[in-house]
Amino acid sequence: MIPTVYGVTKKKIFGGNYGFTIAPPFTAFVPERADAQTSNTDWGISDLYVAPLNLGWTKNRADFVVGYAFNAPTGKYEVGASDNTGLGMWSHEIQGGTTVYLDKAKKYTVATSAFLELHTKKKDQDIRVGDILTLEGGAAYNIEKLGAAFGVGYAYQGKVTNDSGSDIPVVAMKATNLYGKNRVFGIGPDLTTGVFEHGRTFGLLNFRYFWESGARSSFEGGTMFASFTVGWLSK
Numbered sequence: 001m002i003p004t005v006y007g008v009t010k011k012k013i014f015g016g017n018y019g020f021t022i023a024p025p026f027t028a029f030v031p032e033r034a035d036a037q038t039s040n041t042d043w044g045i046s047d048l049y050v051a052p053l054n055l056g057w058t059k060n061r062a063d064f065v066v067g068y069a070f071n072a073p074t075g076k077y078e079v080g081a082s083d084n085t086g087l088g089m090w091s092h093e094i095q096g097g098t099t100v101y102l103d104k105a106k107k108y109t110v111a112t113s114a115f116l117e118l119h120t121k122k123k124d125q126d127i128r129v130g131d132i133l134t135l136e137g138g139a140a141y142n143i144e145k146l147g148a149a150f151g152v153g154y155a156y157q158g159k160v161t162n163d164s165g166s167d168i169p170v171v172a173m174k175a176t177n178l179y180g181k182n183r184v185f186g187i188g189p190d191l192t193t194g195v196f197e198h199g200r201t202f203g204l205l206n207f208r209y210f211w212e213s214g215a216r217s218s219f220e221g222g223t224m225f226a227s228f229t230v231g232w233l234s235k
Contacts, residue, residue, distance in 0.1 A: 002027050002046075008056070010234070016055035016064075023049035025074045027085065044085040046075040051095070061104075065113075067095040079124050088123035097137070109149075112137030116160075126167045130159040130181065138190050147194030153208050158183030158216075182217035186210030200233040 003026065008019040027046040051069035070093065075086020097113030117132040133156075140151030159181040173179035188209040195203040208225040 004049075006229075008054075013055055016057045016066075019054035019056060019067075021049070021051035021054060021069065025049075044076065047086045048072040048074045051093075054095075061101045063099045065095070065097050069093040069095060073123065077123055088125075089129065090120040092118045094118075107142050107144075108139075109142065109151075110137070110139045121165065126165040128164045130161040130163045133158055133160050140190065140192075147197075149190075149192045151190050152187065153190030153210070154185070154187045155210055156183070156185045177219075178217055180217040183215065184212050184218045184220060185214040186212040186223060195228075202231050202233075204229040204231070 002023055004021065004023045006019065006021050008017055011018040025046045025048040027044065049069065049071050051067050054065060054067040056063065056065045071087070071091040073086050073088055073090060075084070077084045077086040077088030094116045095113065097111065099109055099111040102108040102110065113136055115134040115136075117134070119129045119131065121128045135157075136153070136155040138151050138153035140149040142149045162181060170179060188211050190206075190208045192204060192206045195205050197203075206225070206227045206229070210223045210225075212220045212223060
């Protein structure tokens with residue numbers, strides 16, 4: 001679980017609304033550990049995620065967004081440690097996406113977003129993780145009376161460049177099928193529904209489940225996502 005703060009302002013840049021995202025560096029997830037998702041792990045300081053620049057444009061039949069974000073290595077990272085809460089490297093992320101409305105009433109939508117991660121070398125190691133491309137989106141039917149959207153979502157993630165550096169554990173990575181340009185694709189149901197609305201404050205619940213396939217140099221299975229959003233609309 002990772003708490004995240006989103007903000008959209010009335011400030012305009014190049015005609016688009018300016019926004020930002022901050023994910024405070026607190027998490028119970030331990031990266032780079034095979035049993036991280038099944039272990040009982042205490043909360044700890046992880047890597048800070050900040051998107052200082054998000055720009056969004058709204059048109060009659062489509063919305064567009066572009067942005068830049070970075071991960072700062074604020075979490076604990078020591079070579080060979082089993083309790084690391086960070087990744088020991090800086091990452092830069094270029095973002096872009098669109099939502100297209102297929103009808104005038106905006107009941108039917110298709111959307112996709114792209115994220116390109118660019119990494120620096122890891123702390124105290126000659127390892128540079130390959131750049132990663134992530135695509136996610138889907139198609140949905142919006143039911144205004146219920147304040148809900150039902151549809152099918154997808155996600156794809158794959159490396160566009162190989163890992164590099166003399167400290168890469170090639171033998172261990174080959175033994176666990178993690179060597180090379182890994183990739184994985186997932187598809188499944190996606191539900192977003194309103195939970196409450198009080199004045200200008202509202203709550204949204206999103207649930208997604210992906211059946212993964214087409215994996216290469218990566219593990220394959222099923223992934224479930226659940227998120228709860230509390231929002232506040234300014235006057």
